[in-house]
Amino acid sequence: MNQKISTISEIEKNEVITNFFKGGKRLQQIPSKEKRKLILLEHIVATSFKKNHLYSEEEVKDILKEIHEDHASLRRYLIVYGFMNRSKDCSQYWVN
Secondary structure: OOHHHHHOOHHHHHHHHHHHHOOOOOOOOOOOOHHHHHHHHHHHHHHHOOOOOOEEHHHHHHHHHOOOOOHHHHHHHHHHOOOEEEOOOOOEEEEO
16 A cells, blocks of 8 residues: 555545545546545545556556546556556566
């Protein structure tokens, strides 16, 4: 788990998730505030990806397209914030 997110209360996490997902599986928008972004990225990893599983780039893209149209930004944020990692050639992804 990302160290910054471990200090956020469950109540606050649930509020952010509810506000940005609006009762559905689609993310309404990618927040600009880092704290909200971290909460949503943690939620996406927990609900859409399995630990100890290797994903192809295509699989990650398909999963993230179901969540938000800007799947490339979501994938980049998952890597940058340390929720996922990828091979040097970007052919395989996994949850940290």
